[in-house]
Amino acid sequence: MGRRYVFFDIDGTLVSYAGGTGHIPDATRRAVELLRRNGHVPAIATARGAFLARGVAEELGIGLLVCCCGAHILNGTEVLSAVWLPEGALRRLRGTVSEGFVRSAALDDRCVYMDDEDEAVRDYLDGQAGYPCIRPVAELRRAFLMYSFSPDPSASPLFREPIEGVVLDRTQHFIEARPAGTSKWRGILEAARRLGFAPGDVVAFGDGANDAEMLRGASVGVAVGGAPDAVKAAADLVTDDIDAGGILRACAELGLTDGA
Known part of the structure; x- marks a missing residue:
C-alpha cells in the first residue's frame, strides 16, 4: 500500500476516558508507531485548539494538526491555514x-x-x-x-x-x-492542497458527529466502537472500542501495518 495520511480525532478516538481519566491506550500507541514505521503519516483532526492538542500530538510524535474543526491547520510549527470567526x-x-x-x-x-x-x-x-x-x-x-x-x-x-x-x-x-466553509474534512483537504497529497490518500478515524463528514470523505473512514449509529453509518469500517485495541485492529485489517 502506498503512503496514507491517517487522521485521528482525539477525544474518544485517540484518548479514552474509560475509568474517568483521559489516557491513550497502549494498543493505540502501537498503531501510531506501526503506521509511521510502514511509511504512513499519522495526523490529527480535532475540535480542540492547537494548544489543547499539542500534548497528545507530541506524546505520539504527530506533527500535522487540523484543529478547531478545520479553522486552524498546522504542520509542525508552520501554520498552513487560519480562518477566524467574524x-x-x-x-x-x-x-x-x-x-x-x-x-x-x-x-x-x-x-x-x-x-x-x-x-x-x-x-x-x-x-x-x-x-x-x-x-x-x-x-x-x-x-x-x-x-x-x-x-x-x-x-x-x-x-x-x-x-x-x-x-x-x-x-x-x-x-x-x-x-463558514470550515470543517474537519475541509481542513484535511486544505492540508492536502498545501502539502501535495491526494484526498484519496486519506484514512480517517473518529467517533463523534463532527467526524462524520471526514469519515465519508476519506478513502476509508473508520468509526470506533463507541461512536453513535449515525457516525457508524458514515464509515466504511466499524472497529472495536479503543480500549479493546480497535484502532490497532483496524489498521491491520486495512493493510496499513503489514510487515511491521
Whole structure:
C-alpha cells in the first residue's frame, strides 16, 4: 500500500476516558508507531485548539494538526491555514456574557475565554495546555470556535439569531460555532492542497458527529466502537472500542501495518 495520511480525532478516538481519566491506550500507541514505521503519516483532526492538542500530538510524535474543526491547520510549527470567526460573532459573545448569559466559551490559538469555569474545568484545560490558559471573555479579540453550553441549546441567546459567516453544529448539550466553509474534512483537504497529497490518500478515524463528514470523505473512514449509529453509518469500517485495541485492529485489517 502506498503512503496514507491517517487522521485521528482525539477525544474518544485517540484518548479514552474509560475509568474517568483521559489516557491513550497502549494498543493505540502501537498503531501510531506501526503506521509511521510502514511509511504512513499519522495526523490529527480535532475540535480542540492547537494548544489543547499539542500534548497528545507530541506524546505520539504527530506533527500535522487540523484543529478547531478545520479553522486552524498546522504542520509542525508552520501554520498552513487560519480562518477566524467574524467580529460580529465575537460582539455577540461579549454581549451575551455581559447580560448574564455566562455559559459560553471561545478558543483562539493560545487561550480559552470563559467566565464561569469551575476548578475541575480549569485544572483539566490547564493540564492539557501545559500552562494557565483560561482568560475572561472581556479579553477576547479573535477566535476560531465559540461554544454555548445549555441543557436546551435551541434556547441559547448567543445563537438565537443567525450570524453572518458562521456555521452552527448543535448537539444535545452545546452549540459549536465555526467559520463558514470550515470543517474537519475541509481542513484535511486544505492540508492536502498545501502539502501535495491526494484526498484519496486519506484514512480517517473518529467517533463523534463532527467526524462524520471526514469519515465519508476519506478513502476509508473508520468509526470506533463507541461512536453513535449515525457516525457508524458514515464509515466504511466499524472497529472495536479503543480500549479493546480497535484502532490497532483496524489498521491491520486495512493493510496499513503489514510487515511491521
